[in-house]
Amino acid sequence: MSKKVVIIGAGIGGLATANLLAKAGYNVEVYEKNSMPGGRAGIYEAKGFRFDTGPSWYLMPEVFSHYFSLLGKDINKEIKLTKLNPAYKVFFETEEPVTVTGDSVVDAQTFDAIEPGSGVKLLDYVSKGDDIYRLAMKYFLYTNFSSIRDFTKLDIIGRGRVMTRLALMPIDKYVRRYVSDRRLRQILEYPMVFLGSSPYSAPALYSLMSALDFREGVYYPQGGIYTVIEKIVSAGKELGVSYQYNNPVERIDVSDNGTVSGIVLQNGKSVRGDIVISNADLHYTETKMLDKNHRSYPSSYWNKREAGPSALLMYLGVKGKLPQLEHHNLFFVDDWQKNFDDIFKGKKIPHPASVYVCKPSATDDSVAPSGDENVFVLVPLPAGVAIDSGDIEKVADRYLEQIEKHMGIPDLRKRLGVKRLFGPNDFIDSYNAWQGTALGPSHILRQSAFFRTPNKSKKVKNLYYVGGSTTPGIGLPMCLIGAELVYKRLAGEKRGGPVSKIRRIIGSDK
Ligand SMILES: Cc1cc2nc3c(=O)[nH]c(=O)nc-3n(C[C@H](O)[C@H](O)[C@H](O)COP(=O)(O)OP(=O)(O)OC[C@H]3O[C@@H](n4cnc5c(N)ncnc54)[C@H](O)[C@@H]3O)c2cc1C
Numbered sequence: 385m386s387k388k389v390v391i392i393g394a395g396i397g398g399l400a401t402a403n404l405l406a407k408a409g410y411n412v413e414v415y416e417k418n419s420m421p422g423g424r425a426g427i428y429e430a431k432g433f434r435f436d437t438g439p440s441w442y443l444m445p446e447v448f449s450h451y452f453s454l455l456g457k458d459i460n461k462e463i464k465l466t467k468l469n470p471a472y473k474v475f476f477e478t479e480e481p482v483t484v485t486g487d488s489v490v491d492a493q494t495f496d497a498i499e500p501g502s503g504v505k506l507l508d509y510v511s512k513g514d515d516i517y518r519l520a521m522k523y524f525l526y527t528n529f530s531s532i533r534d535f536t537k538l539d540i541i542g543r544g545r546v547m548t549r550l551a552l553m554p555i556d557k558y559v560r561r562y563v564s565d566r567r568l569r570q571i572l573e574y575p576m577v578f579l580g581s582s583p584y585s586a587p588a589l590y591s592l593m594s595a596l597d598f599r600e601g602v603y604y605p606q607g608g609i610y611t612v613i614e615k616i617v618s619a620g621k622e623l624g625v626s627y628q629y630n631n632p633v634e635r636i637d638v639s640d641n642g643t644v645s646g647i648v649l650q651n652g653k654s655v656r657g658d659i660v661i662s663n664a665d666l667h668y669t670e671t672k673m674l675d676k677n678h679r680s681y682p683s684s685y686w687n688k689r690e691a692g693p694s695a696l697l698m699y700l701g702v703k704g705k706l707p708q709l710e711h712h713n714l715f716f717v718d719d720w721q722k723n724f725d726d727i728f729k730g731k732k733i734p735h736p737a738s739v740y741v742c743k744p745s746a747t748d749d750s751v752a753p754s755g756d757e758n759v760f761v762l763v764p765l766p767a768g769v770a771i772d773s774g775d776i777e778k779v780a781d782r783y784l785e786q787i788e789k790h791m792g793i794p795d796l797r798k799r800l801g802v803k804r805l806f807g808p809n810d811f812i813d814s815y816n817a818w819q820g821t822a823l824g825p826s827h828i829l830r831q832s833a834f835f836r837t838p839n840k841s842k843k844v845k846n847l848y849y850v851g852g853s854t855t856p857g858i859g860l861p862m863c864l865i866g867a868e869l870v871y872k873r874l875a876g877e878k879r880g881g882p883v884s885k886i887r888r889i890i891g892s893d894k
Pocket residue numbers: 392393394395396397398415416417418421422423424425437438439440441442443631632633634663664665668695697762814815816822823850851852853857858859860861863
C-alpha cells in the first residue's frame with residue numbers, strides 16, 4: 385500500500401513539498417484553510433486588476449529553475465521571465481531619487497557620482513557578497529546540517545575566519561567600511577527587510593543579498609508571481625497530489641508510541657497519515673495543533689525568539705499612468721535607524737516610514753486595465769502590534785500622503801479605483817501568523833542556518849515542517865529549498881547541496 389503524506393497548508397513550501405514527495409512515490413494530500421493555494425503568495429483580483437498579495441521580487445532565479453528541473457520541467461517553458469531595467473528606483477526624503485540598474489558597472493558610476501571612490505568599493509562589496517552566496521548555495525542552504533563532512537571542506541575552512549567575523553558583525557557596521565553616504569548605505573542594507581531583519585542586527589553574511597541585486601539582476605515572471613504558484617499546482621495535479629481547500633486543520637494526532645497518525649480537521653473529520661508535514665507557521669503548529677507533551681518547543685522557547693516585522697499592505701488600482709514610478713520603488717526615510725528601532729525595539733507604528741511601492745503594470749499589461757496602473761504598497765510595521773479595523777484607513781492615509789509627497793504623485797489618493805488594505809490582524813486571521821508577522825522569524829544570527837528552528841519534530845516521529853519559519857528561511861526560493869530539505873530527510877540524503885534528481889522512495893522508478 386502506498387504511504388500517505390498529509391500536508392497542512394498550501395503556501396509555496398507546502399505545495400512544493402507535495403510535488404517532490406508525490407514524485408518520490410507517496411500519496412499526497414494537501415489541506416488548506418483558505419479557498420485557494422499560495423498562502424502569503426496569493427492573488428487578489430478586482431475591477432480588471434490582478435494583484436500579487438505578497439511577494440513581488442523574483443530573486444535567486446537558479447533556485448526556481450533547479451526546483452522545476454526536479455519535476456522534469458524547464459522553467460523557461462513554464463514562466464516567461466523579464467529582466468527589469470532599471471532594477472529599482474530609490475526615493476529619499478530630502479535628496480533626488482537614485483536608480484539602480486542591476487548592471488554593476490553602471491551602478492558603480494552612480495555610486496561614484498554620489499560619493500567619489502565608492503564605485504570600486506561597490507564592486508568589491510558585490511564580489512565578496514557573491515563569494516558568500518556561492519558558498520551558501522553549495523553548503524549552507526540545501527542542508528539539514530546532518531553531516532559534519534560538508535563543513536570540513538577546504539573552501540569553508542579556508543574562509544573560516546572571515547565567515548565567523550561576518551557572522552558576528554551587524555551588516556550596518558560592515559557596510560560603513562565600504563560607503564559613508566547614507567543613501568548608499570541604505571541601498572546596501574535595505575535587503576535585510578526581505579529577511580525580516582534590521583541592518584542593525586542582521587549578520588554581515590547577508591551582504592550576499594546585494595550580489596542578487598547588482599550581479600544577478602532583478603527579474604519578473606510575466607503574469608505576476610502567482611504564475612509560479614499556478615505552475616507548481618498544475619505540476620502537482622499531474623503528479624496526482626490532492627488539494628483540499630477551505631479545510632482548516634484543528635490538530636495533529638499522535639499515536640501512543642509517539643508517531644504521528646494523521647490530522648483532525650476543524651469540521652471534526654479525521655484524516656489518516658503516515659507522515660504529516662506542517663506548512664503553517666511553526667509557532668501556530670507547535671502551540672495550537674499539538675498537545676503540550678508533543679511540542680518540541682515550550683512557550684519559553686518562543687518568548688526568546690524574534691518575529692520578523694508585520695506589514696500594512698495596500699492593493700491600489702490607479703486610474704491613468706504613473707510615469708514617476710518604475711516597476712520596483714523604494715522610499716527611505718532620513719532617520720533610517722529610528723525607523724528600524726521603532727519596528728524592532730520600540731514596537732511603535734513608524735511615521736514617517738520607509739515604504740516599498742511596486743508597479744508591475746510597468747512590465748506587464750495583463751495586471752491592470754489598459755491605461756491604468758497596478759500599485760502594491762508595503763509598509764513594514766512591528767510584529768505583535770494590532771491595528772483596529774476602524775483605524776487602518778487612517779494609518780494607511782498617512783503613508784499614502786507620504787508617497788504623494790516624496791514620489792511626486794500629488795493626486796494619488798484621488799485616482800484610486802481600487803483600494804484594499806491588509807494589516808497585521810489580517811496576517812493572523814488569514815494565515816495564523818505568529819504575532820502577525822508578514823515573513824516569519826527574523827534572520828538574526830541565532831535564528832539563521834544551524835540555529836534556525838529545524839524542519840523535524842524532536843518529539844513526534846514522522847512529523848516535519850516546511851516554509852518560512854523553519855530552515856533555510858524566509859522567501860520563495862528559501863521555501864523551495866525547504867521543500868527539498870524535507871525530501872532529503874525522507875530519502876535519507878545527508879549530503880549538502882541540491883539533489884540532482886528525485887529518487888523513488890516508495891515503489892520503484894517507472
Ligand atoms: C508582503 C510580503 C512580501 C513578500 N515579498 C517577497 C518577495 O518579494 N520575494 C520573495 O521571495 N519572498 C517574499 N515574501 C516572503 C514569501 O512570500 C514567503 O516567505 C513565502 O510565501 C512563505 O511561504 P510558506 O511556504 O512559508 O507558506 P505561507 O505562505 O505562510 O502559507 C502557509 C499556509 O498554511 C495555511 N494554514 C495556516 N494554518 C492552517 C490550518 N490550521 N489549516 C490549514 N491550513 C493552514 C495558510 O492559510 C497558508 O496558506 C513576502 C511576503 C510577504 C507577506
